Amino acid sequence: MAHDEGQQHPIKIYLWIWLLLFVVSFFSYMVDYLNIHGPMRPTLILIFMFVKAGFIIFIFMHMQWERLALKLAILGPPAAILVLIWLMALEGGYTEDTRVDYYGESTFEAQAPPHH
Amino acid sequence: MSEAVMDNVAEAPGMQGVAGDFSRDRQVFGVPWGKAMMWIFLLSDTFIFSCFLVSYMSVRISTTDPWPIPSEVFALSFGGDPIPLILIAIMTFILITSSGTMAMAVNMGYRKDKNKTFWLMVATALLGASFVGMQAFEWTKLIVDEGVRPWANPMGAAQFGSSFFMITGFHGMHVTAGVIYLLWVAIRVKKGVYERRGNNYEIVEIAGLYWHFVDLVWVFIFAFFYLW
Numbered sequence: 001m002a003h004d005e006g007q008q009h010p011i012k013i014y015l016w017i018w019l020l021l022f023v024v025s026f027f028s029y030m031v032d033y034l035n036i037h038g039p040m041r042p043t044l045i046l047i048f049m050f051v052k053a054g055f056i057i058f059i060f061m062h063m064q065w066e067r068l069a070l071k072l073a074i075l076g077p078p079a080a081i082l083v084l085i086w087l088m089a090l091e092g093g094y095t096e097d098t099r100v101d102y103y104g105e106s107t108f109e110a111q112a113p114p115h116h
Numbered sequence: 117m118s119e120a121v122m123d124n125v126a127e128a129p130g131m132q133g134v135a136g137d138f139s140r141d142r143q144v145f146g147v148p149w150g151k152a153m154m155w156i157f158l159l160s161d162t163f164i165f166s167c168f169l170v171s172y173m174s175v176r177i178s179t180t181d182p183w184p185i186p187s188e189v190f191a192l193s194f195g196g197d198p199i200p201l202i203l204i205a206i207m208t209f210i211l212i213t214s215s216g217t218m219a220m221a222v223n224m225g226y227r228k229d230k231n232k233t234f235w236l237m238v239a240t241a242l243l244g245a246s247f248v249g250m251q252a253f254e255w256t257k258l259i260v261d262e263g264v265r266p267w268a269n270p271m272g273a274a275q276f277g278s279s280f281f282m283i284t285g286f287h288g289m290h291v292t293a294g295v296i297y298l299l300w301v302a303i304r305v306k307k308g309v310y311e312r313r314g315n316n317y318e319i320v321e322i323a324g325l326y327w328h329f330v331d332l333v334w335v336f337i338f339a340f341f342y343l344w
Contacts, residue, residue: 006318008226018216025212029205032187032343042344049339053332060219060328062321068130069137070145074155081166088170092177099180106180111270 007062017059024048024055154322158329161290165333168283169340175275184271186342189262190254204342207250208334214243215331218298222324225317230305233320237302240327244295251288255281283337290330298323 028048031041058064063071128136137144145152176183191198221236258264258280262271266278301323304310310317 006226007321008223011220011223014216014219014223018212018219021212021215022209025205025208028339028343029201029208032201045339045343049335052335056215056328056332056335060215061325061332067133067137067146069134070147070152070155072134073145074159077159078162078166081163081170084166084170085173088174089177092174095178096180099178103180106182108181108272110182110184110272 007065009062009065013059017055021052021055024051028052148318148322150318150322151325154325158325161329161333165283165286165336168279168286169336172275172279172283172341175279176273179273179275181273183273184269184276186344189258189264189271190342201342203250203254204338207247207254208338210243210247210250211331211334214240214247215328217243218324218327222317222321225305225320228315228317230308230311233317234302234306237298237305237320237323241295241298241302244291244298244327244330248288248291248295251284251291255284280341283341287330287333287337290333294327294330297326 025048028045031044031048036044057075063075127133137146143149143152187200188198190204191200192202193199217236218240221233221240224232224236263269264271264277264280266281268274269277301319305317305320310319
C-alpha cells in the first residue's frame with residue numbers, strides 16, 4: 001500500500017499544478033479586467049473556480065490518491081449545501097418581491113466616498 | 117470471514133471496496149487518525165463558510181438597493197488610473213504561491229529533508245502573514261477612505277459591509293491561525309521532534325491540509341464576493 005510511506009509523489013506534479021493554478025487565476029482576474037458581462041461572466045467565474053478548487057483538493061490535498069471511502073465521506077456531505085443555496089435563492093427572490101410590493105423601488109442614491 | 121477474504125473485499129474497486137472498508141472492523145480510511153480528524157474538521161469548516169456565503173447570496177438577492185460594484189470599490193491607483201481589483205488579485209497570487217510552497221514542504225517532509233521542510237514552511241507562513249497584512253490595508257482603506265460600515269456605506273446596499281467584514285474577517289482569522297500553526301510545526305521540525313518519533317513527518321501533511329483549505333476558501337470568496 002502506498003499509504004505506508006504516506007503521500008509521496010513526484011515533484012513535477014506539484015510544479016505543474018502550481019503553474020496551472022497561476023494561469024487559471026490569471027484568467028479569472030481577466031474576467032473582471034476585460035469587463036466581461038452578461039451570462040458569460042458567471043459561467044466563466046464558475047468554471048475557473050471549480051477548476052482551481054479541483055486542483056487544490058485532488059492534487060495539493062492528495063484526495064486523488066485517497067481511498068474511495070474517504071473521498072465519499074468528505075466530498076459527499078457538502079452536496080447538501082446545494083439544497084440550501086436553492087432554498088435561500090427562492091427565499092431571497094420572494095423577499096425582494098415583497099419589499100418592492102410594500103415599500104416600492106429603491107430610492108438609494110450613491111454618494112461619493114467622504115474622503116475623496 | 118477470514119482476514120484474507122476481508123482484505124480482498126477492502127481492496128476491491130468501487131463501492132464494493134467502500135463497503136469492505138466500512139465493514140472490516142478496523143480503521144476505515146487507511147490514513148493516520150490525525151489526518152482523518154483534520155479532514156472531518158475541514159468538512160465542518162466548509163459548512164460554516166458555506167453558511168456565510170449563502171447568507172451573503174440571500175441578502176444580495178433580497179435587497180432592493182443597488183449592490184456596490186466590487187470591481188470599483190476594490191480598485192487601487194498607483195499614481196495613474198485606478199486598476200480594478202488589483203490588490204485582491206495580488207492577494208490571490210500570494211495565497212497560491214504559499215499553497216505551492218506548502219505542497220513542496222509536505223513533499224520534502226516525506227523525503228525526510230528536515231531543513232528544506234523547515235524553510236518551505238517558514239516561507240509559507242511569511243506569505244500568509246503578508247496576505248493578512250494586505251487584508252489589514254484593504255480593511256483600513258474601506259473603513260477610513262470609503263466609509264464602509266457593517267450597517268451602511270455610501271455606495272449602495274447596507275448589507276455589503278456586513279457580508280464583507282464577516283466573510284473576509286473569518287477567512288483572515290483562519291489565515292492568522294494557520295500562520296501560527298505552521299510556525300509551531302516548523303519549529304518542531306527544526307528541533308527534530310518528528311525525527312525522534314520514527315522520522316515521521318505526517319504532521320506536515322496534516323498542517324498542509326489546513327493551509328490548502330484556507331486557499332480553497334479564498335477561491336470561493338474571490339469568485340462569489342469579488343468577481344460576481
